[in-house]
Amino acid sequence: MASVTDRAHAEALDAADPLASFRERFAVADEPIYLDGNSLGRLPRATPERLAARLEEWGMRLVGAWSGWIDEPRRVGDLLAESVLGARPGEVLVADSTTVNLYKLASAALDLRPGAVVVGPDEFPTDRYVLEGLAAARGRELRLTDPLATHGGDVALVCLSLVSYRSGELVDMAAVQAACDDALVLWDLSHAAGAVPIDLSAADLAVGCTYKYLNAGPGSPAFLYVRRELQPELRTPIQGWFGQRDQFRMGPLYEPVEGVERFHAGTPPILGVAAVEVGAELVAEARIERLRAKSEKLTALAVDLHDAWLAPLGFELGSPRTPAHRGAHVSLRHPEAWRICRALIERAGVVPDFRLPDSVRLGLPPLYTRFVDVWDALDRLRRLVVDEAYADLDPALARVT
């Protein structure tokens, strides 16, 4: 068997990959090596056609097409529930952005429970900012601390990511749920949905993004999950007409509809929902357990190559070492991470992501990432660092993206 540092090892893994053919379901070019699918996933080949079908319906059937469209956010939500999220029918809705959904569910949770709001200091910015704003508006204490360290009877709401956007750490959902049993827990599944198996059966609230591992495109609509038993108790702060009972009676006062649709606000984005459907179908077809099995091997290869090649060059692993404790991306820390990322993109044909302060983040979506992509990217990375081929770049962060 070839050593991990031999390309033949990666080639053998690709040859044995039962999901290898899914790469052809996406618009792919061999160059550059794209390792930022956890920022923006690739374009599925089925998406333009699906959008064209919706455009055709719009053009020909006009307002009459709404009879088919109106249930799409819930129908695609059910598909996500079954194939991606481990939820039941009627618990997931495609709507708005992750930010707006987070706001809606967090606000609803604070209506229900007195007490503090807890969000980790390393949470994704939008989560921290939304909760900061809500806590201030409600006169609640905001604790920017590790949720597991601070839970207790005086906490209303805990918000955390199942997979950390920086380190890629995958937390134990059941353990967190158990530890925070006095608070409502609002999960951000943005870096988890489509990357790791999720079981929401014990979860109350969740939101997440569809343009990462669900490949629904730039700014595609997000999803929200509300446990069925909790739905009647919760009210969205944004009382829009799509959440209204008997919507087209247009009655004088707001009365939320039964079910998860009560968390709708305005008119749902039909083209965007169609793109989410394509992404969810691909995950359903590949099956999340198989995706996870491949993903663990992909990140393991990256970690092994880091250990063999990069650690001696001053890198440090920024992700958990145990495959079971990380999602589908790996962070490699280096003091020159910013310039190294720039050089990778501009000179080495590798697209990683930079995350402050010092992380080269490598997203390895198992639907279309090959093992040789990981091998080639890390090979190029080590050569670039050995040659100091980043040293002439401006160290200032002109515009961090």
Place this chain on the structure above:
Amino acid sequence: MASVTDRAHAEALDAADPLASFRERFAVADEPIYLDGNSLGRLPRATPERLAARLEEWGMRLVGAWSGWIDEPRRVGDLLAESVLGARPGEVLVADSTTVNLYKLASAALDLRPGAVVVGPDEFPTDRYVLEGLAAARGRELRLTDPLATHGGDVALVCLSLVSYRSGELVDMAAVQAACDDALVLWDLSHAAGAVPIDLSAADLAVGCTYKYLNAGPGSPAFLYVRRELQPELRTPIQGWFGQRDQFRMGPLYEPVEGVERFHAGTPPILGVAAVEVGAELVAEARIERLRAKSEKLTALAVDLHDAWLAPLGFELGSPRTPAHRGAHVSLRHPEAWRICRALIERAGVVPDFRLPDSVRLGLPPLYTRFVDVWDALDRLRRLVVDEAYADLDPALARVT
């Protein structure tokens, strides 16, 4: 000159219409006669290509395409500002839904001013429901009354439509602004944008929809307007990462960016924004003054034919009689409006809209509606009513749409 009841009259108006060729810029079939463009505008022929270009960017440039996309919501906002809204650069943003934008701006306004919230009892439902929810959450009095009858020193916020979704009444923006000078006025421009000239130079806040007269498609992103001088004082309640200063520094606390982008929440929907751009370009090319001139003639023809044909059959005009006081749609009231609308759609090849309790609403978007469309539709309508060709339909509202 032909009488208004002669089809030749309508034909002559079409022959003299300087905007007639714009109809070819949309996906159109001659049948059915579509008079519901104020619910969902037609598909511009340029839209599929524009979306294909964005899909190509996504597929090929991947996350790198964000360097071009990130300013689109503001750039298309500027186009709307100049061509549609009578606003200045940097005052308009394409974002979220009308409902969410209304919530953001109304909430920000209530932070600034103490006092009651006033919204007309006939306002579009989402406006009433959103303000009802905000007033309750803030402990403010909600007055569901005519804004002009109830303003005064104790009012924080007045919300009203420039063009009423039911009657089509066009209110005098300057007069309302003057009468409500102690309150902030939040305009809903959904039935006005692209239909009537708008001058926001004396306005503080506005929101509106792009899937009606701006033809951006089902659930397309909405716009918001905030007067430049007011922007530094206002803070969105939904503190999302796209409204954050130095967004990608991902700092510990939320600090809104300068400018209208502070009213962003999550990641903007890039495909949707592209569709808004196409719609705004068409209005810009046709020029809103020319569109308005044609629109007044279209609605005048509908009113004249109503008077000649329909009033004797029990109809009543539900819209202002003076062209200057109405937008681009006309409401015709009849006790059997619901069954008449069903029969028009199912038996007469005319698509109107029904609005409770008794309105047949005819939307006449001047970009693609011909004078003969108005003539033919009203001719079919009168024949249908004379023949009582609706009388066998179930009078129950199975599902009002």
